[in-house]
Amino acid sequence: MSGPVQPPSPTRARTVALAWSIGAGLLLAASLPPWGFWPLAFLGFAAFDLLLADRPRWSRFRRTTVVALSLFVPTLWWIHDLTLPGYVIAVLAFALMFGLCGMLIPPGRGRHLAVPAVWVLAEVWKGHFPFGGVPISDLAIGQVAGPLAGTARVGGGLLLTGVAATVGVCLAALVRRQWWAAGCSAAVVALAVLVAAVAPRGHDIGRPLRVAVVQGGGKQGTLAINSDPYKVFQRHMAASKLIKGPVDLVLWPEDVVDLDRGDIADGTTTQGRQLSALAKRLDATVIAGIVQDSGATHFLNYSVVIDPDGTYHDRYEKVHRVPFGEYVPLRSIVAPFAGPALTQRDAVPGHGPSVLRTRVGTFGVSISWEIFFGERGRSAVRDGGQVLLNPTNGSTYTGTLVQTQQVASSRLRALESDRWVLQAAPTGFSAIIRPDGHVVARTSVSERRVLQDQIRRRSGLTLYDQWGDWPAAALVLGLLAAAWLRARTTRT
Numbered sequence: 001m002s003g004p005v006q007p008p009s010p011t012r013a014r015t016v017a018l019a020w021s022i023g024a025g026l027l028l029a030a031s032l033p034p035w036g037f038w039p040l041a042f043l044g045f046a047a048f049d050l051l052l053a054d055r056p057r058w059s060r061f062r063r064t065t066v067v068a069l070s071l072f073v074p075t076l077w078w079i080h081d082l083t084l085p086g087y088v089i090a091v092l093a094f095a096l097m098f099g100l101c102g103m104l105i106p107p108g109r110g111r112h113l114a115v116p117a118v119w120v121l122a123e124v125w126k127g128h129f130p131f132g133g134v135p136i137s138d139l140a141i142g143q144v145a146g147p148l149a150g151t152a153r154v155g156g157g158l159l160l161t162g163v164a165a166t167v168g169v170c171l172a173a174l175v176r177r178q179w180w181a182a183g184c185s186a187a188v189v190a191l192a193v194l195v196a197a198v199a200p201r202g203h204d205i206g207r208p209l210r211v212a213v214v215q216g217g218g219k220q221g222t223l224a225i226n227s228d229p230y231k232v233f234q235r236h237m238a239a240s241k242l243i244k245g246p247v248d249l250v251l252w253p254e255d256v257v258d259l260d261r262g263d264i265a266d267g268t269t270t271q272g273r274q275l276s277a278l279a280k281r282l283d284a285t286v287i288a289g290i291v292q293d294s295g296a297t298h299f300l301n302y303s304v305v306i307d308p309d310g311t312y313h314d315r316y317e318k319v320h321r322v323p324f325g326e327y328v329p330l331r332s333i334v335a336p337f338a339g340p341a342l343t344q345r346d347a348v349p350g351h352g353p354s355v356l357r358t359r360v361g362t363f364g365v366s367i368s369w370e371i372f373f374g375e376r377g378r379s380a381v382r383d384g385g386q387v388l389l390n391p392t393n394g395s396t397y398t399g400t401l402v403q404t405q406q407v408a409s410s411r412l413r414a415l416e417s418d419r420w421v422l423q424a425a426p427t428g429f430s431a432i433i434r435p436d437g438h439v440v441a442r443t444s445v446s447e448r449r450v451l452q453d454q455i456r457r458r459s460g461l462t463l464y465d466q467w468g469d470w471p472a473a474a475l476v477l478g479l480l481a482a483a484w485l486r487a488r489t490t491r492t
Contacts, residue, residue, distance in 0.1 A: 017051065017063060018066060020050075020051055021051060021066035021067050021070065022066060022067075023047060024045075024047035024048045024051060025044070025066065025067040025069065026070050026074075027040045027047065028041055028044035028048075028070075028139060029070065029074050029075050031139065031143075032075055032137060032139070032141060032142040032405065032408075033142065033401075033404035033405050033408045034400050034404040036145060036408075038142050038145050038146040039146070041139055041142055041143065041164050041165075042167045042168045043171070044067075045116075045164065045165045045169060045171075046168040046175070047168075048115065048168070049111065049112070049115050049169050050172050050175065051067070052102070052105055052107075052115070053108075053111065053176070054107050054108055055107060057103050058103075060102045060103055060105055061102055061103045063102070064102025064105075065098065065099030065102070066095075067098070068098035068122075069091065069092075071137065072090075072095060072137060075137040075401070075405075076094075076137055077401060078397050078399070078401045079324070081397045081398060082322075082325050082396070083324050090134065093130075094126050094134070097126055098119075101118045104480060105483070106483050106484050106486075106487035107487065108487055109181075110483035110484060110485070111487075112172075112173055112178070112184065112185055113480075113482050113483035114479065114480055114484075115169050116161075116162045116163075116166045116169060116479070117162070117477075117479035119139075119162070120158050120161055120162045120472065120476050121480075123138050123158065124469070124473065124476075127373070130329075131323035131329050132320060133373070134323070135157075135372045136372050136405055136409075137405070138372075139161045139164060140160040141157070141405055141408040141411075142408070143161070143164050144160075144408050144411040144412050144415065144437050145408075145411075147193075148160060148163050148167075149415055150193070150196040150415065151163050151193065151195075151196045152196075152412055152416045153196055153201065153415060153462040153463060154192065154195050154199050154462075154463045154471075155192075155463070155471055155472045155475075156378075156464045156468070157412055157416070158374075158469055158472040158473075159192065159471075159472045159475075162472065162476075163188070163189055163192045166189050167185070167189055170182050170185035170186050200460065200461065200462060200463065201418045201435075201460065202458040202459060202461070203459060204458055205386065205457050205459045206361070206456075208454040208455065208456055209248045209360060209387070209454065209456070209457060210247045210249070210453075211247070211250075211251065211452065211453060211454070212243045212247045212249070212250045212251070212451070212452045213423070213424045213430050213432060213450065213452075214236055214239050214240055214243070214250060214251065214252050214253070214430075214450050215239060215253070215424065215425060215447065215448065215449050215450070215451075216236035216239045216253075216256065216426050216427075217427060217446055217447050217448030217449070218232065218235060218426060218427045219427070219446060220398065220399075220427050220445050221395070221397065221398035221399075222395050222427075229258030230271075232426060233256060233271055233274075236253070237274060238448070239448045239450055240450070242448075242449070243282060245284075246283070247282055248284055249285050249286075249287070249361075250278075250279075250284050250285070250286045251389060251422050251424045252286070252287065252289055252391065252424060253391050253392060253393055253424040253425050253430070254289035254303070254367050254368045254391040254392050254393040254424075254425075254426075255289045255291040255301055255393050256289055256426050257275070257289065259290065259293065260293050261293070264290050264292065264312065265304070272312075275288055275306050276310035276311070277310065279306040279308055279310050280308065280309065285306070285307060285308060285358045285360050286305075287304070287305055287306075287358075287363070287389065287391070289302075289303050289393070290303070290315075294348055296345075297344075297345050297346065298345055298346055298347070298348050299345050299346075299347055299348070300317060300348055301317065301318040301321075301326065301347050301367065302315050302316060302317040303315060303316050303356065303365055303367060303389070303391055305356050305358050307358070313357075314356050314358065316350065316352075316353075316354060316365045317348070317349075317350025317351070317352075318347065318349070318350050318369075319351065319370065320349075320369055320370045320376065321346075321349055321369070322368070325369075325396075326343060326346070326347040327343070327347055328343060328346065353379070353380075353383040354366065354370075354376055354380040354385075355380055355383045355384055356389075361387060361457045362383075362384045362385055362386050363385060363387050363388070364379075364380025364381055364383070364385025364387070364388045364417075364419070365385075365389050365390075366380065366388065366413065367390070367391055367392070368390070368391070368392035368393060370390075371390045371392070371406060371413060371423075372406070374412070374413065374416055374464075375468065375469070377413040377416060378464065378465055380417075381417045381419060381465050382461070382465060385419065386457035386458055387419055387421075387455065387458070388413055388417065388419045388420070388422070389421075389422050389423075390406075390410050390413075390421060392406060392423060392425045393425060394406065394427070395425075395426050395427040400429075400445060403425070403428060403429045406429070407423065407429050407431050410423045410433055411437040411438075411439065412437070414435055414437050415435075415436065415437040416465070417435075418458060418460070418462050419458050420432070420433065420434060420435055420456065421433040422455075425443075427446050428443050428444060428445035428446060429442055429443055429444075429445065430443045432451050432453050432455070440453055
């Protein structure tokens with residue numbers, strides 16, 4: 001006869017929990033670009049929900065921290081190209097943020113309401129603090145390729161993340177045969193998808209625009225201090241010769257025009273005169289990315305409009321700067337450990353509306369890093385943006401981790417605002433994206449290429465354009481309150 005079944009030892013139980021936590025985090029990571037297996041997010045959230053079942057507060061903290069750590073270790077690796085100490089600090093800090101939020105999930109019943117809400121709350125925290133926020137590796141950018149993507153028009157990336165998490169919770173409830181929780185979760189997902197299907201969208205205005213997105217090419221993983229700025233400029237001039245006219249708008253990437261003296265519009269620089277000649281030759285509006293010295297310790301980063309007659313018209317200066325990339329918080333502490341990649345000057349933050357007004361339309365602009373912030377795209381549309389532009393420069397980063405996540409973020413901004421998005425990068429990826437988030441054309445890394453197509457200017461506001469993240473924030477707080485109320489009610 002066999003004896004009674006012995007419960008697993010505490011050490012074995014902790015080892016199993018650790019393995020499950022790492023596995024859940026890696027499933028979430030694999031749902032993001034560049035891997036992009038979006039259904040894995042559902043399995044990751046299901047595993048996360050099961051990990052927290054009936055666990056005490058500090059256990060929820062530890063397990064949530066490990067899940068987040070396993071998500072961020074691979075997906076934030078790009079930060080090491082700027083500063084290796086900064087990468088380590090960021091991964092640990094963000095994992096702890098998520099762990100602290102995990103303590104807000106009640107044990108037992110009510111958990112199915114709280115898990116999606118807490119994950120969204122943690123993404124809000126990470127997206128706003130510290131240093132203006134780091135909204136990269138948010139799970140919504142993996143879901144733009146999935147069937148829930150349309151919910152972004154209602155509540156932006158936060159709602160899309162929350163709905164994806166709810167699908168995972170529903171799966172976990174089915175595994176545990178908690179039919180009431182599974183039914184509630186499925187109803188929430190169905191309601192969000194239904195609202196997205198009937199919610200207001202934008203509409204086409206005016207004639208089609210013939211656009212050209214220019215990518216000059218060059219080696220990926222190249223630091224600015226190791227490259228010749230004028231050669232970068234000449235590569236884009238050479239690529240512009242590939243444009244097949246007629247064309248209405250030509251978009252160049254971020255900071256491929258580097259000025260150490262003068263102003264692009266005053267006629268004193270070779271680059272300024274050549275850009276004017278390009279606009280005249282093509283009889284088109286040209287929008288180019290400029291970096292310009294502003295004293296010994298600062299620089300300007302902006303996009304400028306050159307009219308078809310060669311005159312300079314409007315410009316937008318970048319507002320959201322990349323921490324440790326375009327400015328250095330706590331420089332005196334970080335600099336001794338950061339290495340040569342750390343920028344020696346700080347970008348001057350811009351201000352004002354995030355639009356460029358041209359003869360062929362009003363364009364919302366999110367320069368590079370800004371495309372990860374939904375509020376920048378929303379602000380541009382509310383200021384009259386008919387098409388969204390993302391001039392960027394990811395040539396510093398090795399691999400394609402940042403570049404693929406950026407294309408996905410451009411797709412998310414297209415969905416939220418129901419606008420075409422044009423993304424231009426010097427070494428890739430450049431892309432043309434439809435209002436439904438579909439990528440019409442995309443370049444490869446390092447190639448010299450011009451993307452050309454016809455797009456439409458659009459008007460009208462989506463629900464996200466009108467309300468932003470406030471409905472999602474209110475829903476998060478409401479779900480957390482309901483979760484704890486249900487937990488306390490079922491214990492009494």
